[in-house]
Amino acid sequence: MSSIYVHIPFCVNKCPYCAFVSSDSFDDDELDFEYQRVKTDMLYASHLRPVAETVYFGGGTPPVIGISRLTGLIQYAKEIFQIPENAEITCEVNPKTVNYEFLKQMKEAGFNRLSMGVQSLNDESLRILGRIHDAEDAVKAFKEARKAGFDNISCDLMFALPNQTLEMVEADVRKMLELQPDHISLYPLSIEHGTFFYAANVQKADENTEYAMYKLICHMLKEAGYIHYEVSNYCLPGKESRHNINYWKGGEYIGCGHGSHSYAAGYRFNYTGYMEQITEKDAVEEKIMLGLRLAEGIEADEETAKKIKKYIDAGYAEYTDGRLKLTEDGFWISNAIIGDILV
Numbered sequence: 001m002s003s004i005y006v007h008i009p010f011c012v013n014k015c016p017y018c019a020f021v022s023s024d025s026f027d028d029d030e031l032d033f034e035y036q037r038v039k040t041d042m043l044y045a046s047h048l049r050p051v052a053e054t055v056y057f058g059g060g061t062p063p064v065i066g067i068s069r070l071t072g073l074i075q076y077a078k079e080i081f082q083i084p085e086n087a088e089i090t091c092e093v094n095p096k097t098v099n100y101e102f103l104k105q106m107k108e109a110g111f112n113r114l115s116m117g118v119q120s121l122n123d124e125s126l127r128i129l130g131r132i133h134d135a136e137d138a139v140k141a142f143k144e145a146r147k148a149g150f151d152n153i154s155c156d157l158m159f160a161l162p163n164q165t166l167e168m169v170e171a172d173v174r175k176m177l178e179l180q181p182d183h184i185s186l187y188p189l190s191i192e193h194g195t196f197f198y199a200a201n202v203q204k205a206d207e208n209t210e211y212a213m214y215k216l217i218c219h220m221l222k223e224a225g226y227i228h229y230e231v232s233n234y235c236l237p238g239k240e241s242r243h244n245i246n247y248w249k250g251g252e253y254i255g256c257g258h259g260s261h262s263y264a265a266g267y268r269f270n271y272t273g274y275m276e277q278i279t280e281k282d283a284v285e286e287k288i289m290l291g292l293r294l295a296e297g298i299e300a301d302e303e304t305a306k307k308i309k310k311y312i313d314a315g316y317a318e319y320t321d322g323r324l325k326l327t328e329d330g331f332w333i334s335n336a337i338i339g340d341i342l343v
């Protein structure tokens with residue numbers, strides 16, 4: 001399966017914890033330049049891989065480029081790629097950057113899935129995160145998206161935030177469940193090098209509290225019928241992110257736009273001239289690294305399973321019928337487990 005990723009590197013305001021390639025300083029000329037550049041990248045991509053079964057616009061905040069550029073790009077993609085009728089076409093949106101009219105035009109242009117950067121439904125947490133929206137904006141945007149016809153909406157939810165308590169997490173999840181998103185991406189705050197939070201030495205929740213929050217969220221989402229299908233992702237039955245599953249299963253994808261990366265024909269590359277051939281050893285390691293992120297796990301021989309016997313014995317992983325998978329607690333320490341397999 002082949003996917004297209006379109007990176008739009010602009011945001012209304014740079015969040016102080018964000019390490020993504022995005023800028024909050026731009027003018028119309030730069031937006032036009034990037035618009036043309038993405039189209040050129042798409043044209044190259046269509047020669048390399050003409051079929052796109054999933055298309056994902058991420059960033060940054062794609063709606064920042066305006067509705068005519070956004071719909072122009074998806075229309076262009078439809079002209080030059082073979083995009084099947086049932087393709088998943090996702091766009092990341094910030095609640096404050098869309099309204100009903102905007103969302104309706106997105107839907108009419110062909111987007112059929114949204115990934116909404118809700119992050120929290122607590123105004124104080126959103127203020128600390130430097131988000132441009134408040135809880136009311138998030139609820140309004142979600143409801144307007146449903147009204148505009150989006151029946152596949154993912155919401156991002158963050159936890160382990162500065163000053164956040166377990167009660168606040170519980171309230172966030174409860175409010176999010178009232179919206180009944182089809183999919184939830186869950187992330188603990190990570191203080192990344194090069195961000196304002198890093199420079200300011202901002203403290204997130206301590207390790208034990210963070211783990212207690214994770215367990216609470218897992219429990220609440222499971223009770224509400226969500227499937228924990230990947231380390232950081234939950235969905236209602238049948239609403240997995242097909243685009244991301246393609247990444248985790250080692251499928252090909254072509255990136256378009258500044259800051260995007262591609263993987264095709266056995267190479268990783270981007271538009272800065274970086275190109276690396278993936279060796280057989282790399283491919284095997286990536287299959288383990290990415291495949292164990294999924295609840296379905298990977299096919300593995302007994303030798304591989306033996307390497308993590310201590311985790312299997314302690315309930316962090318399971319090995320049955322030649323399949324190795326991580327449990328809910330295993331997801332929490334997945335980096336350590338995968339590291340032990342790869343040594």
Ligand code: SF4
Nearest residue numbers: 011014015018059060
């Ligand atoms: S909206 Fe998203 S991409 Fe933009 S600065 Fe904030 S976290 Fe980063």
